[in-house]
Amino acid sequence: MTAQPLDGKATAAAIKTELTTRVAALREHGVIPGLATVLVGSDPASQNYVRMKHRDCEQVGIQSIRVELPADATAEQLRDAIEGLNADPACTGYIVQLPIPRHLDENWALSLIDPDKDADGLHPINLGRLVLNEPATLPCTPRGIVELLRRHDVPIKGAEVVVVGRGITVGRPLGLILTRRSENATVTLCHTGTRDLASHTRTADIVVAAAGVPHMITADMIREGAALVDVGVSRVDGVTTGDLAPDVWEKAGWVTPNPGGVGPMTRAMLLSNVVDRAEALHGR
Numbered sequence: 001m002t003a004q005p006l007d008g009k010a011t012a013a014a015i016k017t018e019l020t021t022r023v024a025a026l027r028e029h030g031v032i033p034g035l036a037t038v039l040v041g042s043d044p045a046s047q048n049y050v051r052m053k054h055r056d057c058e059q060v061g062i063q064s065i066r067v068e069l070p071a072d073a074t075a076e077q078l079r080d081a082i083e084g085l086n087a088d089p090a091c092t093g094y095i096v097q098l099p100i101p102r103h104l105d106e107n108w109a110l111s112l113i114d115p116d117k118d119a120d121g122l123h124p125i126n127l128g129r130l131v132l133n134e135p136a137t138l139p140c141t142p143r144g145i146v147e148l149l150r151r152h153d154v155p156i157k158g159a160e161v162v163v164v165g166r167g168i169t170v171g172r173p174l175g176l177i178l179t180r181r182s183e184n185a186t187v188t189l190c191h192t193g194t195r196d197l198a199s200h201t202r203t204a205d206i207v208v209a210a211a212g213v214p215h216m217i218t219a220d221m222i223r224e225g226a227a228l229v230d231v232g233v234s235r236v237d238g239v240t241t242g243d244l245a246p247d248v249w250e251k252a253g254w255v256t257p258n259p260g261g262v263g264p265m266t267r268a269m270l271l272s273n274v275v276d277r278a279e280a281l282h283g284r
C-alpha cells in the first residue's frame with residue numbers, strides 16, 4: 001500500500017479560487033488588495049519565488065508591487081524601501097523576501113514592517129500575538145500545513161505531532177499554532193540538539209520535517225499510517241530534495257509530494273493573508 005498524497009498543488013488551486021471571489025467583492029467596494037515584495041540581491045531561487053508570488057497575485061486579482069534592491073544595499077536603503085511601503089496606500093500587505101544579505105539584520109528589517117501590513121506574520125508583534133493567543137496574521141508555511149492537513153481530513157485534535165526544526169518561519173510558529181485550543185494537538189519540537197530523533201518520530205501521528213536536511217526522515221523512523229509533511233527545499237546535484245526519503249511512501253498513510261506540497265500552500269496562504277489584511281484595513 002502506498003500513502004495518499006497531501007496534494008498541495010490542487011489544494012492551493014482551490015484556495016485561490018475562493019480568494020478570487022473575495023478579491024472581486026473587495027474590488028466592487030473600490031478596494032484593490034496589493035501585495036508588495038522586497039527582494040534584496042539577485043539569488044536565483046529567491047527571484048524565482050518572488051516571480052511565482054507575483055504570478056499568483058495576477059491569477060486572483062491582487063495588484064502586485066515589486067521592490068528590488070542591490071545585494072550591497074545599505075540598511076538605510078532597506079529601511080527607506082520598507083517605510084515607503086508602510087506609507088503606500090496601494091500596498092495592503094507585503095513581505096521582505098528572506099534570506100537577506102548577511103550584512104543586514106533580518107530581525108531588524110522585519111521589525112520595521114507595519115504589523116497591519118505584515119503578510120508573512122513574522123513581525124514581532126504578530127509572533128507575540130500568536131504566543132498570547134490573540135488574533136494575528138500567521139506565518140504562511142505553518143498556516144499552509146494546517147490547512148493542507150485539514151482539507152485532507154487528517155485528524156489534528158489529540159494527535160501527537162513531531163515537528164523537526166525550530167526555525168522562526170516554520171517550526172517554532174507551527175508548534176504554537178498546533179497547540180492552541182482550536183487545534184489541540186500535542187507537539188514535540190525536535191531540533192539538532194535532540195538526542196534520539198527516531199524515538200520521537202516513531203510514535204508520532206504526524207511528522208513535519210522542516211530541518212532542511214535532505215532525506216533525513218526514513219521509513220524506519222515513522223509509524224505505519226502516519227501523516228508526513230515535507231518542508232525541506234535543499235538542492236542536491238541541481239535537484240530540489242526534501243527532508244523525506246522516498247521509502248516513506250510505502251509505510252505512511254499520507255505524504256506531501258515535494259514539489260507540489262507545502263510550497264504551493266505557502267504561496268496560497270500568503271495571498272490569503274493579503275486578502276485578510278485588505279479586508280481588515282478597510283473595516284470589512
Ligand SMILES: Nc1nc(=O)c2c([nH]1)NC[C@@H]1CN(c3ccc(C(=O)N[C@@H](CCC(=O)O)C(=O)O)cc3)C=[N+]21
Nearest residue numbers: 049095096097098099120140259260261263264266267
Ligand atoms: N519573507 C519570506 N516569506 C516566504 O514565504 C519565503 C521567504 N521569505 N523566503 C524563501 C521561502 C521559500 N518559499 C517558498 C514558497 C513556495 C515554494 C513553491 O511553491 N515551490 C514549488 C516548486 C517551485 C519550483 O518550481 O521551483 C513547489 O513546492 O511545488 C517554494 C518556496 C517561501 N519563502
